[in-house]
Amino acid sequence: MTREGRDDWAAGIERLTGEAAMARVLLIGLDGAEPSLLGPWMDEGALPCLAALRARGAFFACASTTPPATFPAWMTCVTGVGPGRHGMFDFTELVRGRYDIRFVNATHRKAPALWNILSDAGKRVCVLGVPGTFPPESVNGCMVSGFDSPVSTQVSSAFVYPPDLFAHVRGWRFADFQESSIGPRWHNEALPRLLQGIETKEAIALGLLRREPWDFFMAVFGESDTVAHHYWLFHDPRSPRHRPGHKDAIRKVYERLDAAVGRLVDAAGPDAAAFIVSDHGFGGAGARVAHINNWLAENGYLRFTGRSGSPLKKLALKTTPSRVRGALFRQFQGLAERAESKDRFAGIDWAHTMAWSEELNYFPSVRINLRDREPEGQVAPEEYERFCLALCAQLESWEPVARALPRGRVYDGPHVDRAPDIVIVPALDNGYSYSFLRSRGGQSMRQLGPDEYLGGKEKGMNGTHRPFGAFLSSMPLSTDAVRLEDIAPTVLGLLGVAGPTMDGTDLLGVRGGVDGEGFHPPAEQDYTAEEERIVEKRLRDLGYLE
Numbered sequence: 329m330t331r332e333g334r335d336d337w338a339a340g341i342e343r344l345t346g347e348a349a350m351a352r353v354l355l356i357g358l359d360g361a362e363p364s365l366l367g368p369w370m371d372e373g374a375l376p377c378l379a380a381l382r383a384r385g386a387f388f389a390c391a392s393t394t395p396p397a398t399f400p401a402w403m404t405c406v407t408g409v410g411p412g413r414h415g416m417f418d419f420t421e422l423v424r425g426r427y428d429i430r431f432v433n434a435t436h437r438k439a440p441a442l443w444n445i446l447s448d449a450g451k452r453v454c455v456l457g458v459p460g461t462f463p464p465e466s467v468n469g470c471m472v473s474g475f476d477s478p479v480s481t482q483v484s485s486a487f488v489y490p491p492d493l494f495a496h497v498r499g500w501r502f503a504d505f506q507e508s509s510i511g512p513r514w515h516n517e518a519l520p521r522l523l524q525g526i527e528t529k530e531a532i533a534l535g536l537l538r539r540e541p542w543d544f545f546m547a548v549f550g551e552s553d554t555v556a557h558h559y560w561l562f563h564d565p566r567s568p569r570h571r572p573g574h575k576d577a578i579r580k581v582y583e584r585l586d587a588a589v590g591r592l593v594d595a596a597g598p599d600a601a602a603f604i605v606s607d608h609g610f611g612g613a614g615a616r617v618a619h620i621n622n623w624l625a626e627n628g629y630l631r632f633t634g635r636s637g638s639p640l641k642k643l644a645l646k647t648t649p650s651r652v653r654g655a656l657f658r659q660f661q662g663l664a665e666r667a668e669s670k671d672r673f674a675g676i677d678w679a680h681t682m683a684w685s686e687e688l689n690y691f692p693s694v695r696i697n698l699r700d701r702e703p704e705g706q707v708a709p710e711e712y713e714r715f716c717l718a719l720c721a722q723l724e725s726w727e728p729v730a731r732a733l734p735r736g737r738v739y740d741g742p743h744v745d746r747a748p749d750i751v752i753v754p755a756l757d758n759g760y761s762y763s764f765l766r767s768r769g770g771q772s773m774r775q776l777g778p779d780e781y782l783g784g785k786e787k788g789m790n791g792t793h794r795p796f797g798a799f800l801s802s803m804p805l806s807t808d809a810v811r812l813e814d815i816a817p818t819v820l821g822l823l824g825v826a827g828p829t830m831d832g833t834d835l836l837g838v839r840g841g842v843d844g845e846g847f848h849p850p851a852e853q854d855y856t857a858e859e860e861r862i863v864e865k866r867l868r869d870l871g872y873l874e
């Protein structure tokens with residue numbers, strides 16, 4: 329920053345705060361915290377610490393990425409750029425030239441995060457639990473990776489930097505929910521574990537916040553996301569899936585998070601600016617299911633082979649007597665699940681398929697089977713654009729689809745080609761989302777039965793993401809709209825660090841300019857088979873992979 333720029337910055341900060349330039353920023357992430365819950369609960373006095381921040385500063389709905397999914401959204405929050413520039417669209421991406429997926433990790437990020445920019449500028453950072461941050465980076469400070477780390481926090485220090493930080497984060501837990509076995513008891517047991525998880529993270533975060541020197545401290549709590557995915561039907565009496573019981577589960581988690589926010593803000597001290605952000609919002613899922621591949625088959629874009637399921641799983645079932653099947657199957661379940669995921673597209677007859685979908689509930693999308701790109705591509709490259717537009721128009725005539733957009737209309741930047749060809753913005757059915765679930769032939773729409781309302785494997789979750797999260801600031805903002813892209817430039821502005829050009833703008837209007845210094849992304853390191861298995865299991869337990 330130039331001398332002049334720095335004077336402008338200091339003057340801007342003084343104008344905003346009435347004090348000398350602020351030295352530190354605390355950014356707390358509440359995954360999936362929904363603004364239409366926060367607002368009324370703050371008004372009622374149930375969330376006093378968040379309400380106090382709102383009274384001092386500002387509270388806004390915050391536009392998420394498209395789709396509003398955890399990985400791309402947090403990466404946009406910390407880089408200030410959209411997925412077309414940071415390159416992370418989802419937990420997984422398609423392997424080029426194959427009908428196969430791989431899990432992505434922090435080495436696949438193509439834009440510098442706040443902790444890279446601030447470390448380079450000599451600032452101290454402390455970053456805890458941000459999704460998409462494994463392996464941890466060698467920052468100027470410390471880092472604890474997010475829930476997608478393929479390690480057990482009890483035995484391995486591979487999720488912390490520097491390694492000797494491990495002694496101070498013992499007890500840190502990633503989600504350990506067996507989502508596939510959801511029954512009535514599951515909800516009794518999961519709520520106390522979520523509350524315990526917040527307590528543990530709060531204690532570890534407070535310890536580091538007090539002990540480590542820092543200019544930028546960031547901690548993300550995932551419990552607000554998990555509770556909303558699984559307890560929305562209890563919380564919302566108008567939900568088509570409504571069940572009695574556990575009425576206040578979501579509220580209890582929000583109240584516990586409010587207390588954690590209060591303690592962290594107090595411990596950070598009055599000279600620290602505090603921001604609270606959620607990566608997306610939440611709403612209810614209805615009882616209607618949409619099967620994209622079945623719709624594509626109905627409309628002549630896709631043909632199934634007639635095979636279904638993982639060959640390994642079928643073999644395990646076929647060749648063992650039923651008496652030992654249970655034990656044997658459990659033993660090989662990890663392997664069978666992995667084979668199933670790798671085999672996700674095995675039921676598709678590629679030679680007769682022009683378009684197909686990964687059928688991810690939180691990221692409904694369509695891929696074109698393009699010649700010279702896919703192994704058995706059918707659509708000619710010169711036909712690609714016309715084909716996409718025609719398919720988009722036809723998709724938009726299907727009830728569960730609000731918009732179907734070619735990826736170039738949604739994303740901008742050098743990594744747009746990592747996105748699915750067509751991004752679907754789902755419609756809502758009387759305010760409730762459709763569940764986009766896997767299919768292997770049959771009807772394109774169906775109705776869940778009451779025994780499926782709780783959700784779980786192949787039934788979708790009863791609470792789902794929405795496009796607007798929340799943003800709270802301890803300082804007043806001179807803006808009328810907030811996007812996730814705006815958070816990183818705002819943090820840099822407060823800390824007086826220039827950093828690269830970003831898609832977002834500084835909400836306080838004090839950023840002194842940009843410096844164009846290049847970021848050199850690390851070499852991409854794919855997960856080992858064992859690491860993939862662990863990440864896959866965790867995502868499956870949380871309900872992200874069907």
Ligand SMILES: [Zn+2]
Pocket residue numbers: 359360397398553607608
């Ligand atoms: Zn999320």
